[in-house]
Amino acid sequence: MEATNPTMANPSLLLESIFILFFLPPCLSCPEYQKQALLQFKSSILAINSSLHTLDSWNSSSSCCQWDNVTCTSPSNSTSTSTSRVVIALHLSNLFAQLYPEFSERMPSILLAPLFFIRSLMVLDISDNSIYGQIPALGFGNLSNLVHLDISQNKFNGSIPPQLFQLRHLRYLDLSHNSLHGSLSPKFDRWNPLFNAETKLNTLRLESNLLTGEIPSWLFNFKGLKTLHLGGNNLTWNNRVKIVPKCMLSELSLTSCSLEGEIPEWISTQKTVNFLDLSKNELQGSFPQWLAEIKVESMILSDNKLSGEVPTAFPQYIEILALGGNKFSGALPLNLTKLRNLQRLELQDNYISGELPNFLFHISHLQVLILRNNSLQGLIPKTISNLKYLQILDLSSNNLTGEIPIGFVNLAGMIEAPHLTSISNDVILVFHELISSNIMVNVLIVNWKKSKQGLPSHNIDMYFLLDLSNNQLSGEIPASLGGLKALKMLNLSYNKLSGKIPASLSDLQNLESLDLSHNKLSGSLPTTLSKLQQLTTFDVSNNQLIGRIPVGGQMDTMADPNYYANNSGLCGMQIRVPCPEDQSPAPKPQDYDNKEPWFLWEGMGIGYPVGFLLTIGIIFLAGYFNPSPPSNNHHRRPHHSIRQRV
Ligand SMILES: *[C@@H]1O[C@H](CO)[C@@H](O)[C@H](O)[C@H]1NC(C)=O
Ligand SMILES: *[C@@H]1O[C@H](CO)[C@@H](O)[C@H](O)[C@H]1NC(C)=O
Ligand SMILES: *[C@@H]1O[C@H](CO)[C@@H](O)[C@H](O)[C@H]1NC(C)=O
Ligand SMILES: *[C@@H]1O[C@H](CO)[C@@H](O)[C@H](O)[C@H]1NC(C)=O
Ligand SMILES: *[C@@H]1O[C@H](CO)[C@@H](O)[C@H](O)[C@H]1NC(C)=O
Ligand SMILES: *[C@@H]1O[C@H](CO)[C@@H](O)[C@H](O)[C@H]1NC(C)=O
Ligand SMILES: *[C@@H]1O[C@H](CO)[C@@H](O)[C@H](O)[C@H]1NC(C)=O
Ligand SMILES: *[C@@H]1O[C@H](CO)[C@@H](O)[C@H](O)[C@H]1NC(C)=O
Ligand SMILES: *[C@@H]1O[C@H](CO)[C@@H](O)[C@H](O)[C@H]1NC(C)=O
Numbered sequence: 001m002e003a004t005n006p007t008m009a010n011p012s013l014l015l016e017s018i019f020i021l022f023f024l025p026p027c028l029s030c031p032e033y034q035k036q037a038l039l040q041f042k043s044s045i046l047a048i049n050s051s052l053h054t055l056d057s058w059n060s061s062s063s064c065c066q067w068d069n070v071t072c073t074s075p076s077n078s079t080s081t082s083t084s085r086v087v088i089a090l091h092l093s094n095l096f097a098q099l100y101p102e103f104s105e106r107m108p109s110i111l112l113a114p115l116f117f118i119r120s121l122m123v124l125d126i127s128d129n130s131i132y133g134q135i136p137a138l139g140f141g142n143l144s145n146l147v148h149l150d151i152s153q154n155k156f157n158g159s160i161p162p163q164l165f166q167l168r169h170l171r172y173l174d175l176s177h178n179s180l181h182g183s184l185s186p187k188f189d190r191w192n193p194l195f196n197a198e199t200k201l202n203t204l205r206l207e208s209n210l211l212t213g214e215i216p217s218w219l220f221n222f223k224g225l226k227t228l229h230l231g232g233n234n235l236t237w238n239n240r241v242k243i244v245p246k247c248m249l250s251e252l253s254l255t256s257c258s259l260e261g262e263i264p265e266w267i268s269t270q271k272t273v274n275f276l277d278l279s280k281n282e283l284q285g286s287f288p289q290w291l292a293e294i295k296v297e298s299m300i301l302s303d304n305k306l307s308g309e310v311p312t313a314f315p316q317y318i319e320i321l322a323l324g325g326n327k328f329s330g331a332l333p334l335n336l337t338k339l340r341n342l343q344r345l346e347l348q349d350n351y352i353s354g355e356l357p358n359f360l361f362h363i364s365h366l367q368v369l370i371l372r373n374n375s376l377q378g379l380i381p382k383t384i385s386n387l388k389y390l391q392i393l394d395l396s397s398n399n400l401t402g403e404i405p406i407g408f409v410n411l412a413g414m415i416e417a418p419h420l421t422s423i424s425n426d427v428i429l430v431f432h433e434l435i436s437s438n439i440m441v442n443v444l445i446v447n448w449k450k451s452k453q454g455l456p457s458h459n460i461d462m463y464f465l466l467d468l469s470n471n472q473l474s475g476e477i478p479a480s481l482g483g484l485k486a487l488k489m490l491n492l493s494y495n496k497l498s499g500k501i502p503a504s505l506s507d508l509q510n511l512e513s514l515d516l517s518h519n520k521l522s523g524s525l526p527t528t529l530s531k532l533q534q535l536t537t538f539d540v541s542n543n544q545l546i547g548r549i550p551v552g553g554q555m556d557t558m559a560d561p562n563y564y565a566n567n568s569g570l571c572g573m574q575i576r577v578p579c580p581e582d583q584s585p586a587p588k589p590q591d592y593d594n595k596e597p598w599f600l601w602e603g604m605g606i607g608y609p610v611g612f613l614l615t616i617g618i619i620f621l622a623g624y625f626n627p628s629p630p631s632n633n634h635h636r637r638p639h640h641s642i643r644q645r646v
């Protein structure tokens, strides 16, 4: 099967192919030595795990040009000149996908050896295969026709071999997400003249490795360089070096590169930069005016020391604006409403004050709004219901007062994911395109299941979170919150909410984490909570609740006594506190081992040994029940792949 390869659309690639065509001997199928090399590669892969079927089509009785994931030069061109078809591209990303998660770190880099005989290769993608060991320097050095090389997301270690930088035709080089060591400078400086004169490189991705040393300024001399990602290493930046870039970047990531001082002004020459990530540095000073004049769509400046008023001028078409973890102060600026494309606004951990302005809720395309840990006060405006696409709202740790507005029920984005697409396809598409492109937008940090966790940007659309915790909200929990059916997390803890817990919360069928602790809630827990089948974290401690903790479903496993502590009389098998109705007639401690309550609890599927229960029972009756304060160690591993990537 002839795989269509998008890279073939690239004009320079076509030129390369033509070049190859003219200089090879005639033959219509792929050369035997290339076929043998590929078969040898296949057999060494199968030696790792024979149940791998990804390469089933690699069969010695057919031409290798017909195999899956192999691309040869085009046959039409071959017939006229009766030249050979040769292998020009191998797309071997994530070969072991079907075997995960059992498979990891079992493919030594030496298994790549046969591929280095296929010198006609222009595109080689072996990303995401858990390959370990050093990058085979001599081998890659032989592939002098390479235009596109992707070995990202493996476990390569050692240093970056100089041979890679001698591949004259290389345009795309992705070594990201490995364990590569060593310094880019000064060792690499010696290659600079060669590299500079010859290179056609337009993409260099080295992020998420263990590289050290200074970022060489000559990197910015490559006229063709468009994409440069260096973040997530241990690289440093020399402030004294004046940079006059010759490149016009469209993506630049210098996250955690120890940038100091003001935001470097040479970035203002990069008028077409689309994606700019300078997060996790030591940048100071204010948000410069010139930053509003570049065409950036994603601007990530989080976790620096930027200060001054919250900026009022922004790039007009910005979609993602992340300014969290800085020292911005003052009120939220009206100009934010001009940002028609803004989908994600992060301003957490700053010193923003004043009220939550009504106008904020006219940024109609917002999907993610994070204002956690500022000094916002006043009411939550009713107009919040304008935000039809909102999926993640975090207003926690402010000084908001008043009631939770009933308008929340109109947050269509939180009602049902499919509903979103029916509102407007355009916006959703834009967001997805941005995320699904290879750009690694910064992870979004939220409080989730009792700890701060990062949501991976590439599937952020799976998350529906509402966090109003740690404010001064009062009144009752509106029953209408039960309408936000997509919610995975609801945190209303540390407020002054009173009244009963509405039974409608059990309509939140996707809820995994529910925290109502530290309020003034009274009455009993709705028995219907047992309908919450995804629930893994449940905290109602420090309220005035009474009665039996509901049983059935996930509620049976919500058994951490800390999450029920300091109420007015909760009972139930989860906390091994008998309810009054279980105890009639009032028993004496020594009667417990053959009385009804123990039988009941065992019948509910907990199945603790009677001896254990007996001990607990006696401890409890002895007035010893005195739970320890909550700690952060209680969180469970989330169901979904929440993990942090820099
Ligand atoms: C190779 O493929 C052909 C047809 O595609 C099939 O008949 C043959 O059995 C295969 N051979 C092996 C060794 O799998
Ligand atoms: C390899 O080929 C198979 C079958 O055509 C296809 O499903 C898969 O996506 C290809 N893998 C890559 C990395 O292109
Ligand atoms: C093959 O030839 C066609 C014209 O016949 C041309 O458009 C195409 O670019 C050529 N492809 C390659 C890979 O050289
Ligand atoms: C191969 O992978 C399968 C599926 O993950 C696994 O069950 C099997 O144990 C693996 N075999 C070897 C030899 O590792
Ligand atoms: C690659 O080239 C080196 C010489 O530069 C040679 O020693 C080596 O055998 C070659 N490897 C392959 C796989 O062709
Ligand atoms: C690379 O990893 C291998 C094991 O995966 C280890 O034996 C070797 O020491 C590592 N090399 C370096 C330079 O870290
Ligand atoms: C990063 O580099 C600094 C100084 O070069 C060193 O002190 C520090 O331990 C390094 N950190 C890591 C994670 O390698
Ligand atoms: C609001 O933004 C516009 C450009 O969109 C800018 O000209 C104006 O100065 C900004 N207003 C303030 C108060 O900064
Ligand atoms: C809240 O924000 C301030 C100011 O940025 C920061 O110092 C503090 O650590 C933050 N608190 C939490 C709990 O993150």
Ligand SMILES: *[C@@H]1O[C@H](CO)[C@@H](O)[C@H](O)[C@H]1NC(C)=O
Binding pocket: 374, 375, 376, 397, 398, 399
């Ligand atoms: C909230 O307001 C009180 C006084 O009204 C103040 O002491 C406290 O510091 C404020 N908290 C925040 C986070 O702004």
Ligand SMILES: *[C@@H]1O[C@H](CO)[C@@H](O)[C@H](O)[C@H]1NC(C)=O
Binding pocket: 396, 397, 447, 448, 449, 450, 451, 469, 470, 491, 492, 493, 494, 513, 514, 515, 537, 539
């Ligand atoms: C809810 O929010 C509080 C305060 O912001 C936080 O301490 C707690 O861990 C959160 N609960 C969950 C379940 O994440």
Ligand SMILES: *[C@@H]1O[C@H](CO)[C@@H](O)[C@H](O)[C@H]1NC(C)=O
Binding pocket: 541, 542, 562, 563, 565, 566, 627, 628, 629, 630
């Ligand atoms: C219960 O309240 C006491 C006193 O306010 C407090 O010390 C303890 O930490 C609370 N327990 C839990 C689990 O919140």
